Amino acid sequence: GRVKAKFVVVAGNAYLGNLIPELSAKSMPCGTQVITTEPLSDEVAKSLLPQDYCVEDCNYLLDYYRLSGDNRLIFGGGVVYGARDPANIEAIIRPKLIKTFPQLKDVKIDYAWTGNFLLTLSRLPQVGRLGDNIYYSQGCSGHGVTYTHLAGKILAESLRGQAERFDAFASLPHYPFPGGELMRVPFTALGAWYYSLRDKLGF
Numbered sequence: 001g002r003v004k005a006k007f008v009v010v011a012g013n014a015y016l017g018n019l020i021p022e023l024s025a026k027s028m029p030c031g032t033q034v035i036t037t038e039p040l041s042d043e044v045a046k047s048l049l050p051q052d053y054c055v056e057d058c059n060y061l062l063d064y065y066r067l068s069g070d071n072r073l074i075f076g077g078g079v080v081y082g083a084r085d086p087a088n089i090e091a092i093i094r095p096k097l098i099k100t101f102p103q104l105k106d107v108k109i110d111y112a113w114t115g116n117f118l119l120t121l122s123r124l125p126q127v128g129r130l131g132d133n134i135y136y137s138q139g140c141s142g143h144g145v146t147y148t149h150l151a152g153k154i155l156a157e158s159l160r161g162q163a164e165r166f167d168a169f170a171s172l173p174h175y176p177f178p179g180g181e182l183m184r185v186p187f188t189a190l191g192a193w194y195y196s197l198r199d200k201l202g203f
């Protein structure tokens with residue numbers, strides 16, 4: 001079909017594919033996986049996260065986890081550069097979970113899923129314009145839950161003619177990933193491998 005609009009906001013992020021080559025050239029879709037345990041007893045749940053905080057560890061390839069309302073541990077981690085869906089999510093994430101919480105070695109995993117996020121070389125989000133009336137916002141590099149609220153506001157301000165804050169974000173440089181379409185995934189994976197080695201060696 002056809003839609004007439006004064007403005008278009010492109011915000012398809014990691015799911016946009018190659019729809020707009022100019023945008024895909026400067027970003028990389030990545031997958032991250034999450035598993036959820038069976039419900040745990042109060043005692044076990046409290047022993048894992050006594051304050052019931054949400055945690056994101058400080059490794060380069062980080063893990064993140066929290067308890068659900070029904071005492072399951074929701075545990076995510078890992079990055080699949082290029083966002084190919086792994087066949088067996090539990091096989092990838094379970095060892096990470098057991099490393100952090102060895103007491104859960106026999107726990108049953110009830111759910112597993114993959115989600116995609118969009119990485120930029122600088123890890124800063126990208127907003128800007130393509131021509132006069134096509135706007136884009138993408139590439140929060142895994143940290144968009146809070147930032148996208150602001151992005152929505154500054155996009156709306158700009159569409160209404162008040163572009164000062166939008167232009168401040170749009171002036172950030174957007175770099176292409178080295179290696180072009182063919183080599184950017186292996187190059188980035190190689191770089192990430194180096195930094196995850198540093199994590200393992202404790203640098």
Ligand SMILES: Cc1cc2nc3c(=O)[nH]c(=O)nc-3n(C[C@H](O)[C@H](O)[C@H](O)COP(=O)(O)OP(=O)(O)OC[C@H]3O[C@@H](n4cnc5c(N)ncnc54)[C@H](O)[C@@H]3O)c2cc1C
Nearest residue numbers: 011012013015016032115116117140142143144145146148
């Ligand atoms: C497992 C996982 C855990 C995460 N954890 C955190 C966290 O703890 N904290 C944090 O800050 N961030 C986290 N993130 C990242 C965060 O989810 C993203 O940064 C944020 O969702 C990006 O928002 P967005 O609106 O730019 O894109 P998205 O939320 O990805 O939305 C893009 C939308 O565009 C739609 N779309 C795509 N193409 C088209 C098209 N052609 N036509 C129409 N619609 C289209 C998609 O269906 C989707 O609904 C996590 C991401 C994942 C996957």
